[in-house]
Amino acid sequence: MLDDLLIARALHVLAVVHWIGGVGFVTLVVLPLASSRPAVEALKLFEWVERRFAAQVRVSIPLAGAAGLWMTYRMDVWERFLDPHFWWMAAMAALWAVFMTMVFVVEPVFHRELDAFARKDPAGALRRVIRAHVVLLALAALTVLGAVAGSHGFYF
Numbered sequence: 001m002l003d004d005l006l007i008a009r010a011l012h013v014l015a016v017v018h019w020i021g022g023v024g025f026v027t028l029v030v031l032p033l034a035s036s037r038p039a040v041e042a043l044k045l046f047e048w049v050e051r052r053f054a055a056q057v058r059v060s061i062p063l064a065g066a067a068g069l070w071m072t073y074r075m076d077v078w079e080r081f082l083d084p085h086f087w088w089m090a091a092m093a094a095l096w097a098v099f100m101t102m103v104f105v106v107e108p109v110f111h112r113e114l115d116a117f118a119r120k121d122p123a124g125a126l127r128r129v130i131r132a133h134v135v136l137l138a139l140a141a142l143t144v145l146g147a148v149a150g151s152h153g154f155y156f
């Protein structure tokens, strides 16, 4: 029978697939393709793709967080955030907070400053964009592995 916990889990995973899958696509397909062009053009292509994706993850990231918090509340497992056996719960919340800050604070608030930096040093800006995406994708992959294994009892 369908219950709210099951629906929350399904929505959580759907939102995570959309969001982290998109980060993977940008990191592993768009950025390598863009890097074969001069830095100014590469950044333009990246921004073009990222703007469209950002509009979508402004839905999927909050949805993933809301469904995750709902599950935490319904299962009453808040103490997990402090338990090392449940490191993946803290990893999920931390990763979510990083992306929420980037999408809802850093990008809209510092848009002009980021643009100015990219115009001044396009090659440096491109390098930073690539490095940030690779690091975040690696952390996200580790979190997904930890969360699926952990929520099915791997660490006990």
Ligand code: HEM
Pocket (backbone or CB within 6 Å): 009, 012, 013, 016, 020, 064, 065, 067, 068, 069, 071, 072, 092, 093, 095, 096, 140, 143, 144, 147, 148, 150, 151, 152
């Ligand atoms: C505020 C942020 C988040 C909260 C509160 C949260 C909470 C939860 C909870 C309570 C569960 C169920 C655990 C269990 O069944 O024992 C879960 C599962 C899961 N979460 Fe999160 N989560 C958050 C963000 C994320 C992020 C950022 C990712 C991916 C990078 C993620 C990926 C997953 C995955 C893959 C599962 C396992 C689903 C399954 O196999 O059943 N979550 N999350």
